[in-house]
Amino acid sequence: MKVPSASARASRSDELGLRRALSGWMLPLLVAAMALLAALSMAGWVGSTALSRQWHEGAGAALTVQVPRPMEPAVKPEGTRLAAAVALLSAARGVASVHVLTDAELAELLRPWLGDSAGQLALPMPAVVAVKLKGAAVDLGALGRTLEESAPGTMLEDHGVWMRRLSALAFGLQACAMLALVLVCGIAIAVISVATRAGLAARRDAIEIVHGLGATDGFIAGRFARRAMLLAASGGLVGGLAAIPMFVALAAFAAPFADNARPAMSVQDLLAALPLPLWGCIGALPAVAAAIGFATAQMTVRRWLRHLP
Numbered sequence: 001m002k003v004p005s006a007s008a009r010a011s012r013s014d015e016l017g018l019r020r021a022l023s024g025w026m027l028p029l030l031v032a033a034m035a036l037l038a039a040l041s042m043a044g045w046v047g048s049t050a051l052s053r054q055w056h057e058g059a060g061a062a063l064t065v066q067v068p069r070p071m072e073p074a075v076k077p078e079g080t081r082l083a084a085a086v087a088l089l090s091a092a093r094g095v096a097s098v099h100v101l102t103d104a105e106l107a108e109l110l111r112p113w114l115g116d117s118a119g120q121l122a123l124p125m126p127a128v129v130a131v132k133l134k135g136a137a138v139d140l141g142a143l144g145r146t147l148e149e150s151a152p153g154t155m156l157e158d159h160g161v162w163m164r165r166l167s168a169l170a171f172g173l174q175a176c177a178m179l180a181l182v183l184v185c186g187i188a189i190a191v192i193s194v195a196t197r198a199g200l201a202a203r204r205d206a207i208e209i210v211h212g213l214g215a216t217d218g219f220i221a222g223r224f225a226r227r228a229m230l231l232a233a234s235g236g237l238v239g240g241l242a243a244i245p246m247f248v249a250l251a252a253f254a255a256p257f258a259d260n261a262r263p264a265m266s267v268q269d270l271l272a273a274l275p276l277p278l279w280g281c282i283g284a285l286p287a288v289a290a291a292i293g294f295a296t297a298q299m300t301v302r303r304w305l306r307h308l309p
Helices: 006-013 026-057 081-091 103-120 140-150 160-202 204-212 217-257 267-273 276-305
Strands: 062-067 095-100 127-133 155-157
Touching: 026 160, 026 217, 026 276, 062 081, 081 095, 081 127, 081 140, 140 155, 160 204, 160 217, 160 276, 204 217, 217 267, 217 276
Parallel strands: none
Antiparallel strands: 062 127, 062 155, 095 127
């Protein structure tokens, strides 16, 4: 018994000659580029979400209190103005910790504006108290009035204005990332549709013959859809793998701003530091690309077949 050759088996499984009609490198290359852009868009979304959360947990959960003339007596209770302010802040509901900045910390805080002479100023400096908040809401109005009664002139800054601006910035970055992702998906659909139409035009005679012999629209569309699905999936895989070095580079740039940053991080450390949603994005790219390729080819071929006599 003669065993069919591999080329013979391939030709029988490719009755419409789609290996020649749908290029085995052009469509995957284009889909890979779209997948890479989609991965970068997802990185922008995840990064802006992480920044927003970090801002809320940092600046959003902090207060800054300035106490002028800190060593003068307070109105109430007894003691210095600074001691009275610290006591009131420590006893306030929703306050996790209270820290009075030292002279060295104040000098470091003023260094970007005053340079190295920040610690040598002869001017009377107010005491600065950094306050960390807990989950419970703090009545800033009542707290400010209490501090004013005890140490008149005390200023309380809740960072609310900055938090609203930072939240708006994070929302804008997320919206841009989502818009970019939608555009990438639209372009991928258009690219696959154009490639499918080109394949239909290249194999029009063969399709008309098999269609006239009784081949159903589902049979012909299924052949094109499977071919487009395989090519799109391979492009999605290549694009996802190409995104990993870019993610590592972005992680290296962002590493100094992380809470657990170390002086030198290896590639393995940077890969481990990538958020799980990004790894999920890379893993989902081939499947999503395959689904887009299959659905787009199916719709394109079925619409084209309706116009056949």
